[in-house]
Amino acid sequence: MNVAVIGVGHVGLVTAATMAKIGHNVIGFDIDESKIESLRTGVVPFHEPGLQELFVEGMEAGRIRVTTEAAEALGDVDVVFICVGTPRKEDGSPNLSYVQAAAAMVSTHATRPTVVVEKSTVPVQTGERIRQALTLQAQSRGEALAHDVVSNPEFLKEGTAVEDTLYPDRIVVGADSPAAHGVMRRLYEPQLANHDCPYVATDVKTAELIKHASNAFLATKISFINAVARICEATGADVQTVADAMGHDVRIGRHFLNAGLGYGGSCFPKDVEAFIHIAADIGYDFGMLRETERINREAKRWPIGQLRRLLWNIGDKTIAVLGVSFKPHTDDIRDAPALEVIDALVAEGSTVRVHDPVALPHVAERWGRSVVLCETAEDAVRGAHAVVTCTEWPEYGKISPAQLADWLEFPVVVDARKVWDVDELTAQGLNVASVGRQ
Numbered sequence: 249m250n251v252a253v254i255g256v257g258h259v260g261l262v263t264a265a266t267m268a269k270i271g272h273n274v275i276g277f278d279i280d281e282s283k284i285e286s287l288r289t290g291v292v293p294f295h296e297p298g299l300q301e302l303f304v305e306g307m308e309a310g311r312i313r314v315t316t317e318a319a320e321a322l323g324d325v326d327v328v329f330i331c332v333g334t335p336r337k338e339d340g341s342p343n344l345s346y347v348q349a350a351a352a353m354v355s356t357h358a359t360r361p362t363v364v365v366e367k368s369t370v371p372v373q374t375g376e377r378i379r380q381a382l383t384l385q386a387q388s389r390g391e392a393l394a395h396d397v398v399s400n401p402e403f404l405k406e407g408t409a410v411e412d413t414l415y416p417d418r419i420v421v422g423a424d425s426p427a428a429h430g431v432m433r434r435l436y437e438p439q440l441a442n443h444d445c446p447y448v449a450t451d452v453k454t455a456e457l458i459k460h461a462s463n464a465f466l467a468t469k470i471s472f473i474n475a476v477a478r479i480c481e482a483t484g485a486d487v488q489t490v491a492d493a494m495g496h497d498v499r500i501g502r503h504f505l506n507a508g509l510g511y512g513g514s515c516f517p518k519d520v521e522a523f524i525h526i527a528a529d530i531g532y533d534f535g536m537l538r539e540t541e542r543i544n545r546e547a548k549r550w551p552i553g554q555l556r557r558l559l560w561n562i563g564d565k566t567i568a569v570l571g572v573s574f575k576p577h578t579d580d581i582r583d584a585p586a587l588e589v590i591d592a593l594v595a596e597g598s599t600v601r602v603h604d605p606v607a608l609p610h611v612a613e614r615w616g617r618s619v620v621l622c623e624t625a626e627d628a629v630r631g632a633h634a635v636v637t638c639t640e641w642p643e644y645g646k647i648s649p650a651q652l653a654d655w656l657e658f659p660v661v662v663d664a665r666k667v668w669d670v671d672e673l674t675a676q677g678l679n680v681a682s683v684g685r686q
């Protein structure tokens with residue numbers, strides 16, 4: 249089939265590369281010339297394991313190309329994926345103007361009936377809005393609506409996006425006509441032939457809601473365990489063991505019960521906020537999600553409180569921060585909990601020595617000379633009065649507590665991501681704050 253992808257950011261590019269991999273002819277469109285230029289030379293302009301290889305494989309097989317020309321992208325397509333951004337507005341609600349612009353583009357340039365697929369995370373009922381926009385455009389030309397609208401939410405996680413998309417744990421397709429369902433089924437048939445997973449066929453609104461409900465639930469699970477962590481710290485219980493034991497109950501499951509600095513990234517914070525707004529718009533107060541957010545804000549402030557407890561004044565100290573990306577295996581620092589930690593340290597006047605294996609260019613962009621960029625973790629920690637872990641990059645776990653004790657000026661470790669074993673740290677004479685442990 250011929251597939252167009254509008255917006256080749258994280259979701260769009262992974263979608264494009266996966267569609268090419270399963271045998272479709274794909275064209276990716278973006279208004280960002282520099283991004284398209286980089287992709288034309290086979291370079292993926294962000295860090296996502298395996299994506300570069302998959303993209304180049306598709307290009308070399310002649311199944312994927314990219315363009316900034318809408319007419320070229322939409323001239324001859326069966327399916328159009330809308331993968332544009334839905335940034336937050338000031339009030340926390342999602343800005344859907346790029347989605348509307350993408351729909352207008354399809355209406356103007358598609359030369360035959362297509363299936364227009366929402367891949368971006370959008371509020372329930374956006375499909376209706378897209379249909380309305382397409383209808384108005386068609387009416388203005390004296391035509392009837394020719395396109396179908398489908399919701400096919402993406403559940404990929406950054407860092408494992410390629411794996412998640414090639415081997416998803418479910419495919420959700422919401423459509424309001426048998427014809428559109430038929431097209432989507434044919435689109436995914438080659439993938440389902442190689443990878444057996446539930447194919448959930450629903451109406452458009454249900455599919456839209458599944459995405460927000462899933463992300464809000466996962467975020468709530470994280471906040472729940474972070475609240476339990478506070479109780480563990482105060483009472484001497486161990487949150488890790490609590491989570492492990494809870495996780496043995498199949499009704500609960502162990503995933504997303506890792507206490508830490510709270511959730512960050514481009515999805516959870518934005519999606520929880522958007523879901524609260526969506527609910528409020530229809531007159532429902534989703535207070536539970538407001539509490540999820542409150543606990544998350546508190547979790548991000550935990551390291552600063554611990555540094556104050558262990559060091560007293562921190563403005564005159566040198567603090568090593570290990571990890572800035574919102575989670576390992578990505579260079580994405582959008583809404584990363586580390587931002588709040590570093591901002592607070594900079595505001596205090598501390599000397600902040602920062603290491604991250606891949607995100608340092610973004611750190612330089614955001615803080616300039618207010619922080620010291622360190623090429624290695626050792627470089628950051630040597631001579632610092634304390635070290636704070638903000639991302640659990642596996643390489644940090646390879647630093648032995650003895651090495652830490654040797655490098656640090658003061659023996660203070662604030663481990664917000666459970667990188668090291670608390671007993672091994674204390675055995676080296678280190679003063680330790682570890683999430684969910686007294």
Ligand code: UDX
Nearest residue numbers: 402403404405406504505506510511512513515574575
């Ligand atoms: C998330 C969803 O998992 C994915 O299905 C959706 O499509 C997009 O949003 P992503 O943002 O890439 O994916 O990251 P994820 O691995 O879910 O982690 C989100 C945040 O939660 C990270 O900051 C992570 O550190 C934090 N987290 C996750 C915890 O603090 N504890 C956990 O147990 C799990």
